[in-house]
Amino acid sequence: MAAIPPVQPGLSYAPAGTRPEPAAVVGHGGGHGVAGAVVQTADAVDAAIVDPLMAALTEALATAATRQNGLAPLLADLEALLARPDLPQSVRDAAQALMNLRLPASGLNGATLQQAVARSGMFLEAMLASGKLPADVAASDNIKSALQALRGALQSYLGIETAPADLHVAPPLPPFRGSLPVAQPPVPASIVDTSLRQAATTVLSQTDAAIARHVMLQIASLPASQQPSHPPDDHTQRLVFDIPLVTPQGTAVMQLQIEREMPRERGQPQEPVWSVRFAVDIEPLGAVRARVSQIGDKTSVTMVADKPASAVALQEHIALLQIGLTRAHLQPGDLHCLSHEAPKAVAPQGQFVNRAS
Known part of the structure; x- marks a missing residue:
């Protein structure tokens, strides 16, 4: 499993056993709810004494949560x-350079x-740090570096360091460990129809x-033991990515989560569950x-569509999915598509606090 890099230069995080539960961070989407959502609690202050690195991580998470928004509005503009x-x-x-990192949604x-x-x-x-950057991937050929380069170019042109938060598009739910x-x-x-300076x-x-x-996203991809708040029995390894896609309607962003869950109790299957x-x-799917879960030799797929018509269409093509898995030398397991209203993601207790509530 690849190590997750520090979220701040020169900062790394290591397990430190049982830590206080610092509170961070943010409300559930919607402009002003996110902007005023961060609170610090006495536990977070205690964490600074017990574990300075965890306190720094908590501070980074709290700061990011008040400001975060998706790639979709940025790439549209x-x-x-x-x-x-x-x-x-x-x-x-x-x-x-940033626009060139999008993938075509088709194919x-x-x-x-x-x-x-x-x-x-x-x-x-x-x-x-390890000298393992692939030869065909430049240090700037990634979304993080491209964003930093764009920020630097805009700062130089405008002669300012920061700009007021853009409230035209409500932010997506912040990524946190275990969320959908x-x-x-x-x-x-x-x-x-805005001036160049205003647009920039x-x-x-x-x-x-x-x-x-x-x-x-980087913090959400850290091991559970390095999270500001985590269940003690959570041993799942997880990586979370936002991937921009070019579509006829503009740039959409797919979120991808890769998980590896180890057996927790005796008597359970010994193979790790990959999903x-x-x-x-x-x-038009919405x-x-x-x-997609890989348990032993079997590959199971569950899809959930918000539109009932899309769920019907996907279910009608389940046979094609089964054929595709077989051609890929995978043994099909349970394959089905459901339709229901998207459930609201709820942050772990003590992690996301909305001051307005």
Whole structure:
């Protein structure tokens, strides 16, 4: 399992046994609920004494949670920004580099998803530190570095360090350990008919928000023992990624979760359970979540579509999925598609606190 790099330069996190439960962080989507949601509790203060690294992690999580937003609004506005002839070349180059990291939504396969994971920036610091960065992947050829480069170009052009939070699009649910995957549908650009400086200021704010969400993705991918709040019996290894996809309606963002769960009790199957969860929201299907589980030799797939018509259409093609698994030399297990209203993701107690509630 690849190590997760520090979320701040020079900072690493190691297990430290039982830790106090620091409270962080944020409400469930919706503009002002997120903006005013962070609280610090006495437990978090105690954590600074017991474990300075965990206190730093908690602070990073709390700071990121107030600012996070998805890639979808940023990439929508970048597309509009790139259409402007008066855009400075340095900003244009940085914006185009980030846009080039999107995947085509059609024709996704294992190889392209593997490339997307490698270019997510999740493992950048770890690979650089170990000297294991693939020869065909440049240090800047990943979403994290591209976001940082874009922020630097915008800061240089505008002559400012930060911009007010952009509230045109409500942020998606923040990624936290154990939550359901969250898709980001395409959204329209918000900077049409604005001045270049105003447009660049909006994009700077969106870039900061996307970087903050990336920090939360990294924290969500840390081992359970390194989480600010975690069940003591949680031994699941988990990695969480946001992957931008090019669609006819604009840029959507798929969330991908890779999990490896070890047996917890005697008498259970000894093989680890591998599963991949993902969520997409692309028309005409709408929001669809899926879980692909590998238990021993069997591969099981469960899909959940928010639209009843989409669930029916997917269920009608289950036979094609079975054929595809067989051709891939996988033994099909349970394969089915459901339809119901998406359940609300609830953060672990003490992790996400909404001051307004």
